[in-house]
Amino acid sequence: MTFFGVLVAVILFCHFKRRVRWYSRLHQLGDEGPTGPQGSLHHRHRHRHRDEERETPDPLTRARRRAAAEAGFYGHLLSYLGVIAFLGLINLFTTRYPWFIWPALGWGIGLFSHYMAVFGSRLLRERFFDPAVERELGRQRATMQTEKQASIDELSSTIAHEIRNPVAAAKSLVQQMGEDPTSIENVEYAKVALGELDRVERRISHLLKYAKEEDYSFALTNLATVVDSALSQLRAKLDAASVKVARNYIAGPTIRADAEKLRQVFANLLDDATDALGSVAEERRIDLFVEHVHRRAMVRVRDNGCGIPVDKVERIFNPFFTTKAQGTGLGMAISKKIVEAHGGSIDVASEVGRGTEFRIVLPLPR
Helix, strand or coil: CHHHHHHHHHHHHHHHHHHHHHHHHHHHHHHHCCCCCCHHHHHHHHHHHHHHHHHCCCHHHHHHHHHHHHHHHHHHHHHHHHHHHHHHHHHHHHCCCCCCHHHHHHHHHHHHHHHHHHHHHHHHHHHHHHHHHHHHHHHHHHHHHHHHHHHHHHHHHHHHHHHHHHHHHHHHHHHHHHHCCCCCCHHHHHHHHHHHHHHHHHHHHHHHHHHCCCCCCCEEEEHHHHHHHHHHHCHHHHHHCCCEEEECCCCCCEEEECHHHHHHHHHHHHHHHHHHHHHCCCCCEEEEEEEEECCEEEEEEEECCCCCCHHHHCCCCCCCCCCCCCCCCCHHHHHHHHHHHCCCEEEEEEECCCEEEEEEEEECCC
């Protein structure tokens, strides 16, 4: 009995040693390449090529991997059957106790794990995971399509409203001028009609600017300098409205940005803040902050104006939405587009009667 136990142990040891040697040789030929003066270079090339395939495998590479995995399993299965059959034959001639079942069971667990790794994962994925992912993607696509269609419908309706009203007014004035060509009021009618047409032209030009994909010239620039240039641009309007501006910064972080485009954003925010302060009788104030927060640059523009109602805050960045009588409703939408093109974000917090604060967050250069 002891002799046959030792014999079985020697057979198993030789078998696994041969398999380890075979896998090592296969790995050497597949990954390391030939030895010698070019071996190291060849190894690096194959290693880099393998990493690239892992990152972006094409269908042919995936098929080859699949075939190699299946061939490996079938080789494992044949080895299992051969060794267990041999052990069973030895067990038959030596003793009635079926001791070969224990190595068969232990190895069988490993074989089953190998099977599940090669075939079971695919079956589970095809049966359960892929349908669930496809259903979720379908719901997301349907939701996105619905939201996109709703946005298009709302934008189309707004554009039609913004253009139709001035055109209708100009048409009515021209008709009145035609009914009585000698009327002394025709000059005034003509001025009003031209004003309405200018209004249409401004809206169309802003719409084209919003829809156009502009080119950006990114360069290292100081954020505080950009904010100061916007402040200088709006200085005349601020002084005329008796608005005090507090610069709560000395210097700002350096960012990679298109300084001219960002200047337009800050100028637009200052312009809107000045208009919001029109209903404030005294102590009209705008606070500017340029900060470095959590490895990002932040600019805050705060006013103590009339504030924005809660139901309008969520729509403030929508195209053609405006609270101004003569506004085009595209200033904030264009500003958001510019900020997002810089990899940043813009949001607003407002309270009616207390004021509004805009926060612009921009990434710092690495």
